[in-house]
Amino acid sequence: MKAPRHAYPYEATPGSAAVAGPLPLACAVITRDEADNIGRCLASVAGLVREIVVVDSGSTDATCEIAREYGARVIHRDWTGFAAQKQFAMDQCSQPWLLSLDADEALEPAARAAIEALFAGDSEPAHAGYEINRLTWYLGDWVRHTWYPEWRLRLVRRDRAAWRDYNGHDYLAVDGEVARLGGHLLHYSYRNLEHHMQQSIHYARMSGLQLAQGDRRIPISKLFFSPLGRFIRLYLLKQGWRDGWRGVLLAFSSVMSGFLKYAFALEARQARDSAKTPPDGDS
Template structure:
């Protein structure tokens, strides 16, 4: 299955009553300069959810205008970190159930149908949350091995769910049993290789600094064994080689990210220790 980067079958016309769903379900999305993605994301939930909340941290492109065309309530909030921003977006929703999407994600029709099945009959869903398998579009093709399967908790009972930071990433958690849905969460990731490398370095720096601020030991051996473990897991165990040159590129970018995470952590820990041990200015 190949598709151009912006293709999606649910394109509702601008200005239409896109939020007309009958399910007790809200969709929350955080954005910053996502004009290339937000229309596809919100089109995939049009007519499924009855509330869309977009929390924007200061976009300078047409993100907010496009979101409003799909019936979203757009709220400005200065950037507070991924988990905090997503938690705020969830708290602004009024429906008992939440579908949390990233702006560069979209529901595949089969996943959309699976969500409808969860609520079929009007009864309460049997689980507190549901995972959807994410399929990534990367540099012109779908990645079916290196980053796949990738189950993500996205549909949750709102009063049982919370966002938290974990290992430098945002993590949606839910109190109660979870199930899995059929279909895919389509992930239209990095624009190009440069964007990928920039994002990888940024995440590695953030993860490294968080590690440095914790009480965990940071052995130098992690600079070797963590990247090696990443390569073995992605390229060999998950058969990333079957994704061709994309799989090799993704495996080595993960190696780089793992190395940089611990390099940044060691650098930040050294700087913190130096500041702690340096004598104060008595003048």
């Protein structure tokens, strides 16, 4: 479902002014069929950045057209994985600083103001990277406990940063100290519960397949302890119960994802090992 009007505080309209900002900053976004989100995302950086780069992996909707309306340079690239795709997008930017956003994210006005203040002086920002606290909109309300706070490194010196991958999860790393900015990175996560479940299974499968590629042993105990650990962390330690029924859904969806990740990994490892060892009687 779409967020209500009050959750979308931007009035910017498409046009060339969207990339006429004074900051030595580029915004990079990767997309595929994000027509419902990309306009909100790019509106939140309109007038703030000098360059917008969108790397699209084959959208069949109006994603690319909307991005171009906001002055973005749209580049097609076949899908190669999250970290590789985001690294490619960063490499296409020319500004010394990078703001990396997902298509379903947008800068809150307070976060935008914090970035403007960071570059307001005559000197360069003091740190190599800056985290922004992400606030997620989920099934009609903001999630303020289960997935919050969620600090994400999004603003970095481009020559000191790189995208990495660990067990199927992409993350942005920098060479140097990291500080935190005020305001929120607004995350408009899932259209509905079905979309959430589909995406959870999809990402769990990708993580599991990547985990299975190595030779490291995958303990069967992970099928139990990984989901249990997720539930304890989200529902109890982060007080997900304070998010009401949304907190219950989020905690148990994470339990499911944790279980499926290792289930998919074990399945893939078994299939790989079976292919290496022919059954008795075969040559």
